[in-house]
Amino acid sequence: MSGSDHATGQISTYGFPDELRVDELLLRGPVESDIETIAPAFRDPAVGGEASLPPVDADTLRVMLRDQLPGMRAQGLLAAYVIEELGSGELLGGASLHHFDPLRDVVEVGYWLFVSARGRGVATRSVQQLTEHAVANGIWRVEAHVRIGNTASERVLERLGFAREGVKRRYLRHGDGRVDATLFALLAGDT
Numbered sequence: 001m002s003g004s005d006h007a008t009g010q011i012s013t014y015g016f017p018d019e020l021r022v023d024e025l026l027l028r029g030p031v032e033s034d035i036e037t038i039a040p041a042f043r044d045p046a047v048g049g050e051a052s053l054p055p056v057d058a059d060t061l062r063v064m065l066r067d068q069l070p071g072m073r074a075q076g077l078l079a080a081y082v083i084e085e086l087g088s089g090e091l092l093g094g095a096s097l098h099h100f101d102p103l104r105d106v107v108e109v110g111y112w113l114f115v116s117a118r119g120r121g122v123a124t125r126s127v128q129q130l131t132e133h134a135v136a137n138g139i140w141r142v143e144a145h146v147r148i149g150n151t152a153s154e155r156v157l158e159r160l161g162f163a164r165e166g167v168k169r170r171y172l173r174h175g176d177g178r179v180d181a182t183l184f185a186l187l188a189g190d191t
Contacts, residue, residue, distance in 0.1 A: 003105045003138030011102040014138050016079035022129040025122065027081040027095055030069075034082050035061050037091045041114060045175065050150055051094075051112035052172045076100035083113070083126050092117035095126050097134065105140035111156070123156045131160065135188045145181040147172050157184045 004012040019028040030038065039058035041047040048055060056064070072078040078098040082091050093113035100107045109130050111123050131142045144162060146153045162184040170178035 001137040003140060004103055012100075012105050012138055014100065014102065014105070014107070014134070016073060016076075016097050016100075017130075017133050019081075020129045020133060021086075022125045024086050025092070025125060025129075026084045026086050027126055027129065028084060030065060030080055030082045030094070032062065032065065034091060035065065038082060038094065041094070041112065046115060047093075047112055049174060050147065050153065051110060052147075052174065053112065076102065081130075083117075083122060092122050093126075095130060097130055099143075105138060106143060107134050107139050107141075108143045108145070109134075110144065111153075118152070123153075124159050127156055128160050131186060135186075140188050142186045144184045145171055146184065147174055148180045148182055154182065154184075157186075160186065161190050162186045163190070 001013050001015055003014070004010055019026060021027075035058050039061055042053045042061065043055050043057070047053075054060075069078065069080060077100075078096055081095045083093045083095060084091055091114075093111065095112075096110040098108050098110060109127055111127055113123055127144075134142050142162075144157055145168065146157065148167065163186070165183045165185050168181050168183055171181040172179050
């Protein structure tokens with residue numbers, strides 16, 4: 001895998017990882033047997049609502065897993081992961097790499113945790129692992145968007161050296177509407 005080359009017109013060959021491990025955490029693609037566990041997060045305003053997850057039920061997630069995610073991954077639109085604690089097999093939350101731009105060598109990172117998994121560094125370590133993989137494989141810029149007021153999510157990015165770059169008006173879905181989001185970014189040279 002490599003980054004793009006503007007001078008020769010080559011686009012990036014970056015590929016989303018199948019899985020990543022960091023400490024006792026495994027980031028892997030979701031499977032059918034995960035659906036019942038993760039589905040409540042998608043409808044919980046304190047979890048999925050903060051991560052702009054679609055407020056869908058388990059049956060819809062099954063359809064998405066089977067019919068939509070493979071194509072989205074192949075197009076560079078979305079690689080979804082669950083975060084599993086290796087020792088217990090407990091699912092702690094989810095993460096994603098998405099909106100890969102092969103001309104600019106840019107990808108966006110997203111993350112969410114069940115309330116019970118918060119405060120243990122799970123999000124920080126997961127985002128760090130995803131970011132390190134991207135940068136080590138030709139990505140120049142990793143972005144993240146956080147709803148203004150979501151200070152816990154902002155702290156995750158700040159701990160990892162992401163810089164605040166500005167505000168995108170009404171960028172994220174939140175509840176029944178759209179809200180402003182702070183754009184954070186980490187450049188390959190920042191790591």
